[in-house]
Amino acid sequence: MPVNDLYRDYRLSWFGQPGESSDVVLMSRVRLSRNFARLPFPNRADMKQLAAVQSMASSVFSDIETAAGQEFDAVGLDGLTELERRVLEEKDLISESMLESTQYRSAYISADRRVSILVNEEDHLRIQCMAPGLDLTTPFETASRIDDAIEAKLDMAFDERMGYLTSGPTNLGTGLRAEVFMHLPGLAYTRNMNSVASTAQQLGILVQGIGSKDNETPGSFFAAMNQMTLGYTEASILENLAGAVKEIIAHERRARKALLLYSKDRLEDAVWRAYGILRYARSLDEKEIVELVSKVRLGIDLGLLDELPPEACADLLLASRSEYIKNLSGSENLSPPEIDRQRAAMVRRVLADHGREGIT
């Protein structure tokens, strides 16, 4: 079953791979929240009702495959180990809430892994579609085709005035959530993130740091997403987000040029030191890796470092995640220092793989 590779492979075709403005944008994601009519939302449903939702979803499985034009794996979450669930969650293919509640929960994952349909998450169905670079159109069209195929067979909870009914009020209406993941070291280093985020806010776009506990954003990775789902058409929501992201991309590129102009030497030194540490450290924690990879990627994008292709950076981020490493090692109980050691070894392996590619 191809989905089994997910636990051993790290690469994801939609993350950090070449695409439009992929010097700044790592991926785009569109999610549609849908609920079947006449059944309570999952958080209020009993086991029988959850089972009913799952069997309704099953009944349109082949329609989904036809609409998406590819095969899917139906992954029942209670058939997975906890570690396997955590790996899927790290890869954003299932959500955090599905780590604990597993009964009658499943994920339909497409062969190219760009589509993941969650059954009995917060809503009965969440149709997630991903693409590399800045591309909201492809994922939205795929999600819509899948939605249409399902709605051709099954009734959805829909109100003429409100639109699609959802478990959380923030998804009400279109049920559409679109997100763009960006690498913004230029804006972060030049301390322009706050003004960019507050300008975006005025356009109804939320910009927030990824992986940021205690208000740090290791590696300057940010996500921009729509805040409104009600009272706008899907097209205007996507257009509004794409427009804001294009503004941010332009700001980011200007900030990078300014950095290159005013601090090239310091930047070059920082970029190569980060590369040296990635290549040789024997212990790396998850946060440090993100910071090092961010610097290396900026160096590649600015033409300061040429020993790696840009895609290697995404591979480094994905291959160095803790749950992935624990699952590979076959041990749930790896100590944090041992994870950090295996993570550093994994980083060297990924770099060596890219090194070989570079030589041949």
Next chain:
Amino acid sequence: MPVNDLYRDYRLSWFGQPGESSDVVLMSRVRLSRNFARLPFPNRADMKQLAAVQSMASSVFSDIETAAGQEFDAVGLDGLTELERRVLEEKDLISESMLESTQYRSAYISADRRVSILVNEEDHLRIQCMAPGLDLTTPFETASRIDDAIEAKLDMAFDERMGYLTSGPTNLGTGLRAEVFMHLPGLAYTRNMNSVASTAQQLGILVQGIGSKDNETPGSFFAAMNQMTLGYTEASILENLAGAVKEIIAHERRARKALLLYSKDRLEDAVWRAYGILRYARSLDEKEIVELVSKVRLGIDLGLLDELPPEACADLLLASRSEYIKNLSGSENLSPPEIDRQRAAMVRRVLADHGREGIT
């Protein structure tokens, strides 16, 4: 003239090369201070008297060559550029006081560079002999042979009760100063340097950090030297120092074993990170290099890092000195950031040279 290579080569056969206990000891040095009879010490001499000293030294030049069994270069310090003098001083072949006062000052440097005789430094003659590893015997014997050859022709200032008369009181008597340069990261990391230094003090041995401003000792390099020159025979001075050094070596090796036992993972990570930064940094200051090289050398000695021979570390230290780099670049007025950039480039060159040696 072979001495000209000194300004362009960095390697010194007596520094950090293989020898007895060279896992801890980088070099041994013996210095004899001598003054000609009936002429004032250099700091009280007029130009005519300095000239007289120089011509007396000249008159025994070929006797010195015969005694040392090799050719010498007679380097007149006022024939050198200031940068060239600074390079010689960095290599410990002339002393700091000879940077400014150059008239009638010269250095006789042997072909293997293990002997440097300073004329009109603090004393009329300072005969310095160096050897790699812990070896006070060879340099002392060479210095004594040279001293005997000079004294066979010329009268020295000598008092039956006091011994040899010298410009400074600390050299009075035997005129013998012996020094051993050591790398003591084990004792430094385990915070045992203070107790080692104070035990040595009780034996009349001064142990002090090298390159330590503000009480730091970058890279944990220390020198041990005799404090007494009067009232002891040369043999007992050397024996006392060698005995103390052997004690320190034993302590250092025990400390390294303890580090390996209790902090191997942390140490291994620190060692490889230092190596990664040396290989890839684009800017390195003199102090950081010393710290990085110290870690790498410890890693080599403990068998944690195998990409370099131990001698490479000495090369890195010598090749990355500021005056040497300035002189190579041909410019007195290199800015500090530019020196740091060229230093990082030089480090990469030295590592690449050793890499090639490793491959062939």
